[in-house]
Amino acid sequence: MTYPELKSILVGEKLNNGSKMYTEVVDNTAPLAAWVHTLLDMAFDRSITGRHVVALVLIFLQSVFLGIIFITKKVFGENTFIPSLIFSILFFFSFDNIALTDELLGSGFLILALDHLFREIEFRMPRDETPFNLGLFLSIATLFYLPYITFLFGVLIILFLFARTNGRKILLMIFGFTLPHLFVISISYVNDTLPKVWEYYYLSNLSFDKEFVVSIKELLILGGLPAFYLIISIVMLNRLARFSKYQAQLLQSIFLWIGFCFIYFLFCKEVRPQTLIVLIPPITFLLTHFLLLIRRRRLAEMNHGYL
Template structure:
């Protein structure tokens, strides 16, 4: 049998060469193993038993489709997505249409980038005493906690830039390093993340607090990072200004934090498959802080991660779509702490068992758990019993009519639209609302809650253009 020299403490037999020891070594070729791991699970997920389309995914596709027709977010379409995500979905629709497979592929490209980047940052800035590719395989397994963590979403797009900002914050822990460029990039990346996913605005105080308390920002560095943060948002505002939509954007954007929440999943849904990685993370934290010493830089990095997790938890107080794809923001911090567990555990047999439970068990349990929730879940779009030709506007939570029809009208996010329509309006704002409706007259309106009927009573000119053909169904004359 061929022998393998993996180090003085590693047995020189193929029998003892495990996946755990494979990824524990500092060898970039281990990344090939990460790619194979993701590819195999992708084939399993997509070909064996693919998940149906979810309500948020259908809304993102409808948004990209509508924007591609020449309309603008906030100005013509009421939705809570960030402008940069809306633009990205427009490109997705332009090239792939309503392809759920394309969303899966692009999502996995983004998570692969996050995995490579975060592992490289942990090695570059000496986060651990040894250089290892364990964080990469741990992070890849955590993404398989839920099927929708793997697919394209605004949260994934925004978190890609937040992890870039976190990497720059890690660079601040390295002594004697010029930080001018780094502090500017921290702000720019965080601003871009907010442009993709507005909920990530909570990381602005994170950037300020950790910059001052941990990275010892000077006043100049703090101002530089704040200018960097404001730059993407100012460019977005300039875009709306030139397209005569800035007033609408300023009016609607704050409402995205006030509308009713879509509680697609409960905290218990997340805790059942997620309890094991949480326990590993807690164990890793105590092992790193109590059982071993750390350099000053490593202590700062650990503080950055713990505060990151606290602010990540704060995001869930303001999100309006409570679904597992939002958990993506927790993954870098959990990866760091779980790696601490595997590097500091003394009993190798315990480490190996925990490793296989995480890398193989978590994807398997996650897959089976979410498959079991499909029949009773409102998270997935049910097949519509009635097919409506042409375009349709649904003023309700049931999006199934959109599976075989295009969005007609401005009200994509129903709960945000409800809040928007319930506002008191002066004559000028009523005229703007009427013009919005007149510009996008849908062929059919499904109105199970009577919202469109109230609108028609406010605008007699619009009421003359529609007739109620059945209860809750209005058609254009």
């Protein structure tokens, strides 16, 4: 049992016993994450195996959905589920990523937000619900893990640079983001717990104080191999890849997304392997481009030799 698993079990038990979050259970766990931990306590009690099974199902669903996004958005030159395979492999760079953590629960909604971001860049779906849903999914992700709020600013910059997004759509996205938080704040105000929610959820999760559950050296060792292939992918893509304008915009958006991942690390209260899972979708994107580029070059060389 890892520390985040123990913490989630205790939070779920206390809430099931009638304690109130942020007033009687003083912790910085996000509201939706606390609600999920309560349901898991009802379903599995203290069983770690049951939680691991749910985590594996979530990882599988996220990998499949990411592959579907890349296919439907024509991210690559061919339709392939190689991204799903790479995503699944990268997720197991550390054993404790199987834990059903707040980061894992929220990362699925980040992938949904990425889907709507690609829709907005694609120019083929000029609908008002796309930016609204984009903000909504980002907001739900933050209600599982508040430091994900960093990606709201990243999305705003990406939309400004690469999408034909006017002021009305930006306001729709911001409204979609603020709506769930306004709902949480309203409920807290009615229950007279707003000061506690503000102190233990919002302020506590957005501070720069850190606890290194895993040292920087250990994180570098764990992420060394994926980082090595990431650097190779970037070098090869810059030298050999030929992209359409749309694919080039997606590639530049992914680079910005990676940049905001490092800003996100500054707001994480606890530094552990689960902190790095936000890097898995963009690394999957770049590695897939790299592998497809190698395959196309080999096929071209084989055909040239045959001729």
